[in-house]
Amino acid sequence: MKIDEIRAVLDKYQQGTCTEEERKAIEAWYDSLRLGEKNPLRQQELDASLARIRDGLRKLPGQEGEAVGEHEAPGREVGEHEVPGRTMGEHGVPGRAAAGKAAPVRVMANWRGGVAAAVLIVIAASLWWLRTLHPKAGAGPVLQDSMNTVVTARGETRRIILPDGSTLQLNAGTAFRYPKHFAGATRTVELLKGEVYLQVVAQPEHPFIVRTGRLRTKVLGTSFDIRAYEEEKRVRIGVLTGKVCVDEEGKSLAVLEKGMSLEADRGVDSIARSSFENDYEMAAWKEGAMYFRDAGFGDIAFEFANKYDIGLVNKSKKKLWSYTGLFRNESLEEVIETICQTEGLRYTFDNNEILIIDK
Secondary structure, three states, X not given: OOHHHHHHHHHHHHHOOOOHHHHHHHHHHHHHHOOOOOOOOOHHHHHHHXXXXXXXXXXXXOOOOOXXXXXXXXOEOOOOOOOOOOOOXXXXXXXXXXXXXXXXXXXXXXXXXXXXXXXXXXXXXXXXXXXXXXXXXXXXXXXXXXXXXXXXXXXXXXXXXXXXXXEEEEOOOOEEEEEOOOOOOOEEEEEEEEEEEEEOOOOOOOOEEEEEOOEEEEEOOOEEEEEEOOOOOEEEEEEEEOEEEEEEOOEEEEEEEOOEEEEEEXXXXXXXXXXXXXXXXXXXXXXXXXXXXXXXXXXXXXXXXXXXXXXXXXXXXXXXXXXXXXXXXXXXHHHHHHHHHHHOEEEXXXXXXXXXXXX
């Protein structure tokens, strides 16, 4: 396998599109690197690290005995799947591969390079891990054998059961980190970016804490939603059942009960509390739905990109938007058709974009 092919697998891991077998091989390799310790990896450890990922990938289904020539492009099988809720219509929406179900990619069995290749691959993967998932690295160990990090791609949601039995659903474009085993006085997890809906098992003696940047959300047993996308300037917390306490680096900000929400800007300089009547207002996405309330065009476009992995571009004269609507099981075309009819506009498809235009 060439260096570029290993990088390709790492890129797939970052985007959340690799197969389960590839993910396990990559994470096993990461766990073995032991970065952040005082003693750097020795030469034999670099070679052993490269060998581990090589062997892990070679054992994947379809890899054994599939060597190709040095200058021959590796084979790639692409399935034609559609994003859930998306159909082909008269406007010709292109079919898209379902997130998280990428076809296996054939890799070369001819390994070359030696020490230089090993060093380059380890450094490339280490830098990716540092920059993507650990932006504040440098204050201690970067990788911990006791932690799991789950990343979802656009158009993909995922459900996870935590070690204590608590369940969470990750929205598209989310990165979430949690320990393989809870230990100590608290159960602490971290939302690195994106949105997550949590149903926490009550353990009064072990409070459950979600870190989101400088914010901490502490619960005993409840269900709530936290939204913290990098593209948005605010962090939003909404409680669907029970009660949570929100603080910023030890300073109490609010106590939220069922039907209450809090929005804080990234610097926590301003905080706004409000209430909601319907759970759909806070977490429609976990049921595969979309809810808009007085939404501007930018908010609508972001939801389309996250759910359908497609761009929404406003080419119309309408600049001020305040759209409210709920979509449960409608297809992509039905959603955009409804929005355009409500706003007195029309639309057309251009490659991987929907253009909103005047009638």
